[in-house]
Each structure stands twice: as structure tokens, then as C-alpha cells.
Amino acid sequence: MTLHQLNNHLNPAPEALPASPALRVDGLKAYYQTRWFGITREVRAVDDITLRIEHDEIYGIAGESSSGKSSLIKTIAGAIRPPLNVVGGTVNFDFGTRKVDLYTLKPEERTAIRWKHLAYIMQGSMSVLNPLRRVRQSFIDFAFRHMGMPMPAFLKAVEDHLLRLHLQPGVLDSYPHELSGGMRQRVVIALATVCRPGFIIADEPTTALDVVVQKSVLTMIREVQREMRASILFVTHDMAVHANLTDRLGIMYAGRLVEEGRTRDLFRNPRHPYTLHLIRSLPRIGDAEPRQGLEGTPPNLADPPPGCRFHPRCPIAMDVCRVMVPPMQALGGGHRVACHAVTEGTVQ
């Protein structure tokens, strides 16, 4: 093989990408529905969300704690269990070789899809490693079936993959509690990506890491993504990670997407009052200027405020905000926002 051929082999020229996005979510609603002694309680964690993620794109989600980010991505990953139920909307994937309408499938089929085409790294997922067994066994339990190769080749592939994530193959012989938080998290990322999925869904995968390791893990994730031309849906509270990694960013508040656009546009020109507050509250090294958190408390999603859910805490709320849900409005350049004040031009 010539060097040129080898290069083409490792980095094939992009085929004409399919016209449809890698993921289409339309009007998705997923609620936690419980009944206690005849009283029904409904937590509207995902409430009417529409978004697209392209092939080869990194899409970030940020937003308030308990605003439904994990619930949303759990639903997109097809990893939900009662009491979380999809009550409306659709989730469509285009995996290139296969298109699926996730919630028309039987639960078993959905699970198969998740293992084959999706990597889903759950929040707090360091606990997916079985504490009583060596790390090697977790790799065998989770990934062996899906790789379709004999055991020695499989273990070799696992070791090569660990090395790419700067982990010594020796970690395979460790028990999870013998590894530091940072190492456990990298093992979990290795576990999720070893099958080379086309779509990676990650919930706070780097929060437990120090900044040096975080940066190397993000660089690795980026490399794996580039190589496989995968799409990534990435949830984190760390806005600096969004600024440096994601192509587009969606902001959630109280179960809804309130703003979306190119990451650069959202940082430079945030339009929703919540996004504006979020960007302004970021402290920086070298700056000890007092900052304030948002007034008031996050809304209770079992009984969210009517109209715009942000109105009880919004500094520029108007009468219409208390009664009418602001629709998502396109501002051009793929920037969308759901706010009456922006739509009516009362704020710039």
C-alpha cells in the first residue's frame, strides 16, 4: 500500500453525506408519570422539544440544573423506563445504512439500536463499572457481543483503544475502586466508544476530571469523532467546554429549549434573558468581581408557571409573558429563540 492509499484508507474522502440530518427530534414530550394512592403526579421534564443534529456535528446542551437535560438525552438515546414515558413527538435517526423512527420500535429493538449505533455515556456513569469485578470483565460484558470478533482480537482492540485514551492496558486488571475518579471516567468513555458508534451521546462526561485530564479527554473525544465522522450530543454545565468544543448550542430552561444557534453566536449575542444571565455569571481567573446567581428558585416541573416558564424570574417580563407560551422564533443564521421581548423587538 502506498502512503497515499494508506491515508485514503484511514481517512476516506467524505462520501456525499445523506441529505437528512443524523437526528431529528420533533415536538418531543417525555413526562415522569407516577400514581400514589390515586393521585397522579406528572413531571414535565421534556416538554415540546424540536431540534436537528447534522452528521459530523457536535451539538451542545446547557441549561439550568434540573431543567431536563438528562431526561431529554435519555429519551433520545431510547434509554427510558417507566415512570418516564414519551407522551408525544418523534425521534428519528439516520445512521447512514439505516433510518429509524425510535419510538415506533419495540423496546427490545430499541435496546439493540442503542448498543449497535449509539454510545450513551450517562451522568454519574462511573458506577456502571461493576465494583466487584475487574475492569476487563466490564468490557467483556458490555462490548464483546457487539464487536463480532474472537476474544484475543477483541482484547487487543480494547487495549489499543485504551492507549488512544492515554490509559495503560494495566487498568484492565484493576477493580474500579482502585482507580481515581479521573481514570474511572476515562475507562467509561473508552467502554462507550470502543464499538466505534456513529452517534455519541454524553451527559457530563468530564465533570469529575481535573482541567489537565479534561482537556486531554476532550481532545480524544474530538479525535474519535473526527475519525468516525460521528455526531455528538454533549451535555455539560461547563460553558468553557461548550465554547471550545461544540459547533452548535441549545439552552434549556424548565423542560423547554429556549434558545439555539451556532455556539459562537450564542456566546457573543445571547438573546434570551436566561442565556444572557448564564453567560454573564461565568467567573474567570483574575476576576473576583462579585457576581449574583439568579433570583428565585428553579420552577417545579410538576407544576410549571403558565406562559413563559421563566417569567417569575425574568427581569423584563411583560403581561403577555404570564399567559402566552413564547413560540420558537428564527432570527436568521440558524439562531432561534423563544422570548416575547425578542419577538416584539422590545429588547435588542
Add this chain to the structure above:
Amino acid sequence: MSGADTALLDVRGVSRSFWTGGLLSRRRIDAVKDVSFTLTDARPEIFTIIGESGSGKSTLARMILNGMNPTSGSIAFGGEELTTIRKTRDRMRFMSRVQPIFQNPFESFNPLSKVDRYLTMTARNFTEARSRAETDDASDRALRKVGLSLAEVKDRFPHELSGGQLQRIAIARALIPGPRLIVADEPVSMVDASLRVAIVNLFKDLRDELKVSIIYITHDLATAYYISDRIIIMRKGEVVESGDARAVLDNPQHPYSILLKDSVLSPDVPDDDEPKTIERDRAARSH
């Protein structure tokens, strides 16, 4: 027990090692090596510990909380050696004065126990509250300080709450006994930027108004700069640099501290024609 030079917490030459591996491959890990520092009673402060993943921060915290003995060195709280605190009554008194906030709420809450139970038990064990109404009131007051209420968390299991909600409940619980020292292990890693500011502001208020000292373990150098009085930077069990937090972070001296500061991602988006930091690193490495 006050006075200019009474030590609230005195950590003297503390080390801790672990043995891992099988019979033939036994290996010693020095998780903490010869760490010393003192917090004084007269001047409550926010004392920050930053460091590599696996550098021994949580192990050090566990020893300060008397949940694990040092292999060598000693720790005293309010002049009392921790190793002498044995009797249940003494332990309870110690625990009412030194409270933990543990790392990763997903691992630290018992999945089979309702979360409000932690608050009720803490109120019953460490305060005057006895009746249901009294413990509920103590729980609700603590929860409101972190933007929650008892109504929202009552009768819920840990898996029914988000990461940030669990983290806030852990903080609220630690506030109930009215401790003198709080040992907070990555208390804000799972909350959004706005809430993060609200929580570190709460730590400042605790320090300034209630004279509580706080050991703040974090990976977030920006909030460390924002609230800390002093800082130590750890690597492989050792303190590599320590001092006034702003001075250290403005002008780090040790190569690891410099690397740490250089690795912090900026919360500003790069210019349109500039590659993102992550891309630049990739390019630099492949050359």
C-alpha cells in the same frame, strides 16, 4: 476556645498509603504524602484544595472527617487529636462541628432510601428538633438556602432527582447542624454556572456571617479564584504549591501549577478565523 492562635484544624505531616493488587503484584500507593496546614479559629477562611485527578484530595478529606486514619502524621480539631475521638458521644459532638459534602451525589446517596430522610436524621441527631414539624422546619430552612424546598424533595428517591438537585440536598444537609468546619468535595461540579455562583456566594456568607471555615475541593479554578483565601495545589499526593489564593493563581510558580492554569479552557469563544483551543492542541500534537 478562641484566641488569636488556637487552631481550629491542625494537619501535621499527614500521609496515607494503600496496598493494591493481588498477592504477587502487591503495590503500595502513596495517596497522600506529608501534608501539613493549619486553619485558625480566629480567622475563618475558605481553604481551597486543587489538584490532579487521583492526587489524594478526597483521601485527605476523608482523614480530616475522621473517616480514615492517617498512616503517619496527625490531625487535631479544636486541640483534640482525632484518634482520641472514639466514644459515640464524642463522635457525635465532632460530627456536629465538622460536616462533609461528598463528591458525586450519585454514589453517595443510598439508592433505596428517600432523600428527605437524610435531612430528618441529621436534624434529629444534631439539633434540638424532635417532632416531625420541627425536623421538617429545619430541613426546609436548609433547603431554601440552596434554592430548593422540602415540598419538592419529600418522598423522592435519589434516582428521581437530577444531579444538581442531589448536590444541593447534600449541601443543605451539611448546613443543618450549624458546623464550624465544612469539608466540601467538589460541591459544585454538577450545577449550572448561575447556581454555582449562588452556592459559592453562600459559602462566603457562611464564612463572613456565621464564621464557618470551609475546605473547598474543586477542579474549577475560576470559582477558586473568586472565593478562596488560601489554596494548596496537589499532585501525586504532595502539595506542590501553596499560599494566598489570588497570588498563586495569578502567578503560579511550580511547573504543575503552571500547566494547570494553562489547561483551563476559556469561557470565551475564539474569533471566527481562529481554531478552537481543542483543535489547536490536536494540530500541535500531530506535528
